[in-house]
Amino acid sequence: MAQTRGARQDLPKGFALAKRALIIAAIAVTLSAFRSVLVCADDRIVPVTLSASLGDYFANWFTRVDQTQAEQPHWKAPLTTTTPLLTQLLRYDQNWQSLPGGARLQTFDSGKGLELIPAERIQLILGLPPYEELRGPHVNANVFGDWPFLLMKYRVLSANEQEGNYVLTAFLQGSAPIGAERFSTDAYAIIPTIAGGIGWGNLNVQTTLSESFPISRVSKIGDATIWNVALQAHFGEVLWPEVEMNYTYFPNGPRAGKTQTSITPNLIVGSIPIYQRLALNVGLGYQLALSPRVPTFDRNWILSVRLNF
Helix, strand or coil, rough: HHHHHHHHHHHHHHHHHHHHHHHHHHHHHHHHHHHHHHHCCCCCCCCCCCCCCHHHHHHHHHHHHHHHHHHCCCCCCCCCCCCCCCEEEEEEEEEEECCCCCEEEEEECCCCCCEEECCCCCCEEEECCCEEECCCCEEEEECCEEEEEEEEEEEEECCCCCCCEEEEEEEEHHHHHHHCCCCCCCCEEEEEEEEEEEECEEEEEEEEEEEEEEECCCHCCEEEHHHEEEEEEEEEEEEEEEEEEEEEECCCCCCCEEEEEEEEEEEEEEEEEECCCCCEEEEEEEEECCCCCCCCCCEEEEEEEEEEC
């Protein structure tokens, strides 16, 4: 019995060590991507070096984007899971949440924004601060939330549908505490992530494992381990139905040991050509909390509009 209890206690320790190793790897790989902006990433791409003229760099922008995306699967970015694919688009998301106690929270933009591929294997997401509208029996507020100002991706491995149909990417994101009281953590945060995906015919799975590290007020906020997985299918020319699972575990802080799991069935329609490189993708989903030990929400409608270019 003692050996069994000891083995159970070792499992969380082993998981924590593995998680920390993944996070360290994400930081190391992502930071190494900065060097790729200044050196030649591949002989097939126009070199991006300090000596290259700014004009040449921008003149070859879309050639670089097309070559980069040709070397990865051509799936869609899921509704709630950040895709391991490198994408170039303008994105707007809208959330309508039903909260415990009868309140409703409407979030405009949800921290999305402009997504760019400035160099091979690299993507930058320049997010906008989400604007939130809260309505409830005892509270009414219209405020900005914390700002996920930058997310950087570095694609480690990839192969398109003909060469293997997989992708592995590291992320590093920063968040700034600009939100109003009750809508902010009052602490900057760093969020490293490991993401991957694999496909079989018209099916693919995309997943992420991340850790949110507040830079200050750790004992009051705690960090969070977040695992997302999306099962996606492709029918016809433009239909991409999917089911996503979002799991959050709080290893420390005021919610230590608690979890929340949600599931999000949804449908993405696209790409719908508009003009030349411009194409429209629209997604709509319904997110439902399954095990609300941390009842941050009950139900959530999500609308996502993306303009690829």
